[in-house]
Amino acid sequence: MKRRNLITLCWISLATSMIFFFGFTDEKTLNNFLLTVVVCFMYSFVLAMGNSYINDFLNKRFPWSEATTRRAIISIVSILIANTIMVYFCNYMNFVVFQKAATTEEYFSGKFSFINWFTINIALLISAFLHAKGFMEELKKTSRKEVVEQKLIAKSANAQFESLKNQLDPHFLFNSLNVLSSLIDENPNQAQKFTVSMSKIYRYVLEQKDKELVTVEDEIEFARTYCELLKTRFEDSVDFIFDVRKEDYRRFVVPLSLQLLLENCIKHNFATSSRPLIIKIFSENDTLCIENNLQVREQIKESSGIGLANIVQRYSLLTKRNVFIEKSEDYFKVKLPVLVSKPNEISIKTDTSDKAYERAQKRVKELKSFYSNLTSYCIVIPSLVIINLITSPNHLWFYYPMLGWGIGVAAHGVSAFGLGKRWEDKKIREILEKQNK
Structure with missing residues (x-):
């Protein structure tokens, strides 16, 4: 006592x-x-x-x-x-x-x-x-x-999420400048159009990168613009197919996820006019799928691993639903969870x-x-x-x-x-x- x-x-x-x-x-x-x-x-x-x-x-x-x-x-x-x-x-x-x-x-x-x-x-x-x-x-x-x-826990999750989002800005800019650099030598007129399109896309990147989730509709519209930019460079070598259900438009996905996955498709596969790379974006159950035919190219240097790993980690901080990856001899598919509601903060899981x-x-x-x-x-x-x-x-x-x-x-x-x-x-x-x- x-x-x-x-x-x-x-x-x-x-x-x-x-x-x-x-x-x-x-x-x-x-x-x-x-x-x-x-x-x-x-x-x-x-x-x-x-x-x-x-x-x-x-x-x-x-x-x-x-x-x-x-x-x-x-x-x-x-x-x-x-x-x-x-x-x-x-x-x-x-x-x-x-x-x-x-x-x-x-x-x-x-x-x-x-x-x-x-x-x-x-x-x-x-x-x-x-x-x-x-x-x-x-x-x-x-x-x-x-x-x-x-x-x-909440501060740690927020810091981790911010770190993951901050990867997107320089990553996108670096890859876009590489494409622009190639186009300047190959086709100066296309390079000029690419610069205009890239400015619009980069504005979207700056607007959305600070958000936890965006609507599927916004992400699809951005993906279409980004696909047009890719078509500017690859022309008939790449083909894009969109088949997303209208009822999914008001649901939510991680921002810039489609851009990163589309970029991965181009990065890891070769595309020619005779063997075009076909990329499909469609709805499947409660997921948004990105699928491409496999035409694997030899990697000159090791991949940075930012794209898919970034998406998986950001989803893990927001929901218990997982990002699924399917791979066969003919195709490569990534399934992104489509969320019905938008959380108010990162610490929703805790x-x-x-x-x-x-x-x-x-x-x-x-x-x-x-x-x-x-x-x-x-x-x-x-x-x-x-x-x-x-x-x-x-x-x-x-x-x-x-x-x-x-x-x-x-x-x-x-x-x-x-x-x-x-x-x-x-x-x-x-x-x-x-x-x-």
């Missing part, structure tokens, strides 16, 4: 002893005052420090964040047993040793059963406060840690920090509600018992609210600590996680 808590406990013990001495002691003598102080300090330190050590021990062996349900069960069992033992010890020392109001046989015969039961309720109240405080502190730490982790904080906040409210209910029960029921025994000792009616409310508190505890619906949800998540591994 910390020094600050010990000082607070001493002040509470002293204040309690003053109340009992001046309010309930008939003979105001120094001996009675010292006895009252000793007894109050004994109760305070044994019950408070005992529960504190139990709570600290359980925090180390069974942290709330790792096994909430298990910890709750162990806490309930341990505090019931420990507080019963500590209360019987304190009452024995008070009534048998200090006050000599009864013998050992009389004490254990049941004469002090009500006092023991009442004191146990007070001890459980103290223990409930200590465990609630410990749980709140650990939950706060866990929530903060989770929020920080989610922020780091819980954002706001959601993590909301979940933590909701959990705290549930547990605060339970501990408030338990605290009220531990205060009100003993008060009702006292009122019942004073007003009508022959008619014990306090059992009804004690049992009824007690069942309600138990049910509340089951709900708060995840033994009901929360346990089912947890198991479902565990099964799904195992299947996804």
